[in-house]
Amino acid sequence: MVARNDEAGFRQEGGCQCGAVRYVLTERPQTVYCCHCTECQKQASSAFGMSVRVRRAALTVHGETAKFGKVSGDRRTVCEFCPSCGSRLFHNRPAYEDMLNVKGGTFDRTDWLKPAGHIWLRSKQAWLLIPEGGLRYRGQPDSFDALVAAYGAQWGR
């Protein structure tokens, strides 16, 4: 299937490492950002996590995911994995049931993902240089409105 990036005909596909779970996103994300919190570092077993926030209604998932809940402080997160290969695919917070965060690295193509900003920079790995431009937060943003607006601006609105 041809991936398209213009807003009208947006279509991107992705899935887990083994292919048992596949998904199709048919609307551009609400926002894209990198999270440098220690939870994302653990979860991604890497320097940061890349979150692609989408409307759940715009994402079609093929295959069953394994879900489990995680609680940190007052935040409860439901994380979804491929039950065959263990890839982390999605997470969401029950407080925002109509939204889902797709892990950016699971898209088949990643060249179109341009983060609007970086959060939890206080725990960023020291060697990592954050590019100029884009929003920066030392910790968790009080609101994601600015990240949504800045990402929307990439699409010309």
Ligand SMILES: [Zn+2]
């Ligand atoms: Zn898999």
Ligand SMILES: [Zn+2]
């Ligand atoms: Zn994080």
